[in-house]
Amino acid sequence: MSHDHNHGHSHSHIDPEAGDRKVMAAIAVNLGLTVAQIVAGVVSGSLAMIADAVHNLSDALSLVIAFAARKIARRPSDARMTFGYGRAEMVAALVNYTSLAIIALWLLWEGTARLFDPQPVAGWIVVIVAGIALAVDLVTAALTYAMSKTSANIRAAFLHNLADALGSVGVIVAGTLILLFDWWIVDPIVTLAIAGYILWHVWQGTPRVIRMLMLGAPPDMDAKAVLAEMEGVDGVASVHHLHLWEMQEGQPAVDAHVVVDEADPVLVRQRVIDRLHDVFRVEHTTLEMERPGACEPDVSVIGH
Template identity: 60%
Template sequence: MAQDHDHTHGHRHDHAHGHAHSHRHHHHVDPDAGDRRVAAAVAVNLLLTLAQIVGGVISGSMALIADAIHNLSDAVSLVIAFGARKLSRKPRDKEMTFGYGRAEVVAALVNYVSLVVISVYLFAEGVSRLFNPPEIAGWTVVVIAGIALAVDLVTAALTYAMSKDSLNIRAAFLHNLADAATSVAVILGGAVILIWDWRLIDPILTIAISVYILWHALAEVRPVIRILMLGTPEDVQTDELSAAMAEVAGVESVHHVHLWQIDERRRSVEAHVVVAGTPAPVLAAIKRMLRERFDIGHSTLEVERPGQGCAEEDAPRPAV
């Protein structure tokens, strides 16, 4: 039984696929420039957190300290994203034979889960305040929320271009956008309280923001979970892929097809291919078709002869 593991191509593919990817995404950010942007965003958020804690202690405002903790969560989400970016560029080794690309997917999951937790907490806080509207110092709230909004918008601007190209950075970017939306709502709420003294606006806006954040986080986390669950790429149907492989000249049939997304940029397939003639040119043709038509550069193909039967089906099953 012949086996063809496309290892030599794996190295060429990582390089070639990188080029193909950058051509598809014209907004592709240089990794070092991207790192500098994320680092700047972290620094800005940490400075704001420090300023708010100092301001909160001096003015005795609990709201200010709570907002400082919120901004600290922004900085932490960016630190997680930054660390994952660095780790994902490590070359593959004996322990991680697919490389470290999924570090970004894991970081995105962590950040989305924390967003869900934050939104549930905000919802609960909003509901409790509906029944017991707090005394709110309008001017203090408006000024501080204005500063926080400015910082959130700077952070969002620093990470926006990169968020289109990375699940990981998009999670951190949404974290910031959620914070910016909170700040806008707080400013509106403070203004309404100053003008009409209608204190219910604060909890109503809090509930609205929490639902908005939750909706976004749940929508964005789906592709992340799909990758971690070894799901197929969203733009490729397994049946269509199997049919295309079976149509290659020299292929009698294809079975045991497994297709999955390694990380955001790489996909892989393994399959058993029944070949009547010489396997080498047939396998080369399949690999070429997979690259050109489905953008799959990593393929492991096992050759079987007609009528031979599948080795995996013939193997004795382990006792359960």
């Protein structure tokens, strides 16, 4: 019996230092905007503006968390964290999604209360500040968009800003309607719409993060398909105790026991590794090679 392990091939990333600079720039503009929005919201009496400011503050905090997680994730593995620190980004993503949910629930509560007791709102202040906010939100989204495609951590922060940009659009619409028609009721309605949109994003993004933290199989990998590919390799008699998970986001991993029916298990092992990489882009493979009859007849094929 032999136990073989392979890290696979290198995994390319966006230049981390350039990414860090973009995240820091996004943090700076969001903090400045938050202060301006809170002052404008208090002066104008707009709950939607204050809601947008609180959400914008959460954007800045989410970016701070994302930035810290990026730094931690690049630390090399050590005796305490033998798989490395890459999952710090997934923890950060979960924290950010949770904070989004809390903020959305608070907005629902406040918006509902204001719906039954509309308050006067200075529409012109709302429109001007929300216009500035929209510009800042779009700049922040542009800074993080590319990184959001490959990182759940940055994607959660990006969604904070995307939701905020749409919130700013809603606040502009509300302020305009207040100016034109004196419709104060629009302010809490927009607040409720922003809250609903945030909750929708949380519902969409959280399961992916939890699945990875729970060592779930990558969403684009079917265990039965992986099993079929492995058992189709020359020299493989059967496969059992198959485990699929992700080392880090976008880095699928496979752990399995392989029963070989030819003399050279090392050669069979390499064939399996190559097949997994070519078909499923597996970067991390751990295989235990076994001779026929070495395992129990009722052994689990997938998992233990």
